[in-house]
Amino acid sequence: MDTSAAQLPIAVIGAGLTGLSAAHHLARAGHPVRIFEAAPAAGGALRTELHPDGWLIEAGPNSLQENPEVTRLIRSLGLDPERLPADPAAKNRYIVRGGVLRAMPTSPPAFFTSSFFSFRTKLKLLRELTRRPVPRVEDLPLSSFIREHFGNELVTYALDPFISGIYAGNADLLSARYAFPALWQAEHDHGSLIRAQVAGAKAKRARGEPSGPAPIISFRSGLAALPRALVASLPAGSLELGAEIDTLLPQPDGTWLIRWFRSGAAYTERVRKVLLALPAGALARLAIGSPGMPTSLASLETLEHPPVTSVFLGYRRADVAHPLDGFGALIPSVEKRSLLGVLFSSTLFPGRAPEGHVALTVMVGGTRRPDIARLPPEKLLPLIQTELASLLGVRGEPVFVRSTAWPRAIPQYKLNHEDHLAVLASAEARHRGLFIGGTVRDGISMTNCLAAGAKLATRATA
Numbered sequence: 001m002d003t004s005a006a007q008l009p010i011a012v013i014g015a016g017l018t019g020l021s022a023a024h025h026l027a028r029a030g031h032p033v034r035i036f037e038a039a040p041a042a043g044g045a046l047r048t049e050l051h052p053d054g055w056l057i058e059a060g061p062n063s064l065q066e067n068p069e070v071t072r073l074i075r076s077l078g079l080d081p082e083r084l085p086a087d088p089a090a091k092n093r094y095i096v097r098g099g100v101l102r103a104m105p106t107s108p109p110a111f112f113t114s115s116f117f118s119f120r121t122k123l124k125l126l127r128e129l130t131r132r133p134v135p136r137v138e139d140l141p142l143s144s145f146i147r148e149h150f151g152n153e154l155v156t157y158a159l160d161p162f163i164s165g166i167y168a169g170n171a172d173l174l175s176a177r178y179a180f181p182a183l184w185q186a187e188h189d190h191g192s193l194i195r196a197q198v199a200g201a202k203a204k205r206a207r208g209e210p211s212g213p214a215p216i217i218s219f220r221s222g223l224a225a226l227p228r229a230l231v232a233s234l235p236a237g238s239l240e241l242g243a244e245i246d247t248l249l250p251q252p253d254g255t256w257l258i259r260w261f262r263s264g265a266a267y268t269e270r271v272r273k274v275l276l277a278l279p280a281g282a283l284a285r286l287a288i289g290s291p292g293m294p295t296s297l298a299s300l301e302t303l304e305h306p307p308v309t310s311v312f313l314g315y316r317r318a319d320v321a322h323p324l325d326g327f328g329a330l331i332p333s334v335e336k337r338s339l340l341g342v343l344f345s346s347t348l349f350p351g352r353a354p355e356g357h358v359a360l361t362v363m364v365g366g367t368r369r370p371d372i373a374r375l376p377p378e379k380l381l382p383l384i385q386t387e388l389a390s391l392l393g394v395r396g397e398p399v400f401v402r403s404t405a406w407p408r409a410i411p412q413y414k415l416n417h418e419d420h421l422a423v424l425a426s427a428e429a430r431h432r433g434l435f436i437g438g439t440v441r442d443g444i445s446m447t448n449c450l451a452a453g454a455k456l457a458t459r460a461t462a
């Protein structure tokens with residue numbers, strides 16, 4: 001690469017949290033960067049809407065799990081005054097069991113004193129403490145992995161609803177190794193997942209970090225504050241909105257020619273390296289390499305992303321009988337209901353509903369009931385209202401409704417996930433200066449995406 005080529009910017013494709021994090025870290029390290037985003041705004045799945053009547057709607061993700069890297073990022077972006085920890089009133093996690101909401105025990109003493117789990121499951125937990133590390137070679141469904149450790153009841157009433165809440169997925173289909181790599185590693189190192197957790201807490205204390213569960217946070221003006229601050233941290237002219245990349249052409253001198261479209265017009269730009277921060281479906285559609293020797297990521301299209309519809313509902317406080325004293329309620333599949341879960345949004349974070357009102361966010365669909373996510377609003381709303389009446393004692397009509405459909409919501413890391421990872425690794429091995437990261441390989445949470453962006457920046461500049 002000649003000296004003029006070395007001055008070219010590094011291109012980041014996709015300005016969701018992964019791409020913005022990558023661009024932020026590159027710019028902070030002094031690298032010229034260009035970030036291309038097909039949509040008219042940055043942020044990807046993060047969509048906060050402020051309504052003049054006082055509702056704050058999160059149409060996509062609702063909360064962010066903080067770890068030391070996220071804390072440092074928030075601080076360096078000057079977002080500390082905006083940081084909003086979950087209200088202590090949201091401490092309870094409800095699970096629907098036998099048609100009613102029951103608080104899930106969240107601490108070890110509560111697990112043993114609460115009547116939520118049977119004596120048999122409590123014994124299983126005690127026995128789990130004695131497990132020794134066994135080398136496990138074969139991947140297995142997440143439900144089988146957890147069943148081996150804790151038994152059936154925990155799979156049915158804890159794992160299953162938890163997986164609906166996080167992946168909108170099915171624990172019988174997800175891979176233990178790829179969907180929860182930390183658990184896989186914990187078993188490998190300690191045998192017992194409980195002892196691994198105790199050891200992890202001890203190690204955190206030794207590093208001077210708080211040893212409790214990671215804080216759940218948002219921002220006063222909603223989660224979109226984070227992409228906004230990341231964009232503001234970039235040099236002017238870095239971000240190209242409404243720019244859909246379709247072709248990446250490696251050049252003989254090691255640089256890349258990328259082609260993008262805006263309003264039907266095509267543009268090309270020469271860049272030093274290319275960082276792809278796109279979901280699987282968008283990666284699958286890219287043309288990479290010369291037409292005679294293309295590199296295809298088309299098989300990533302088969303990585304399942306079930307649809308989810310998120311429905312934000314505002315009610316008068318007096319119309320909801322339940323105290324809403326928790327994070328929300330998750331619903332196990334065995335309960336055979338139409339919802340995956342409901343978040344108590346106005347309990348979780350203050351400032352989400354006008355005075356005298358409450359806000360709930362209902363999630364429907366997922367691998368469990370994709371048909372429900374696809375219902376038109378006039379059919380979906382009555383279904384949700386019937387469920388909320390029965391579960392939370394909601395009476396009357398909502399005073400505010402905002403429904404957002406996610407036709408391809410969350411990637412499911414299933415037992416064949418290794419095949420997808422191999423496709424990514426082979427594309428990177430074939431093309432110098434091409435780096436891929438994000439939900440397709442690095443985990444699905446916002447915390448994972450921020451880390452994926454940092455990793456992309458490090459790999460591209462190593």
Ligand SMILES: Cc1cc2nc3c(=O)[nH]c(=O)nc-3n(C[C@H](O)[C@H](O)[C@H](O)COP(=O)(O)OP(=O)(O)OC[C@H]3O[C@@H](n4cnc5c(N)ncnc54)[C@H](O)[C@@H]3O)c2cc1C
Nearest residue numbers: 014016017018038044045060061062063245282444445446
């Ligand atoms: C309904 C829902 C609820 C969720 N809840 C939570 C939660 O509470 N907590 C949590 O931690 N996570 C949650 N998640 C997951 C989290 O929001 C996402 O995993 C994360 O935001 C993904 O970020 P990303 O940058 O990798 O991808 P995206 O946000 O998808 O960004 C990719 C960007 O690339 C752009 N793009 C696509 N193709 C092209 C192209 N050819 N050229 C240029 N640009 C292109 C897209 O427009 C998009 O802006 C939720 C997700 C959904 C859908």
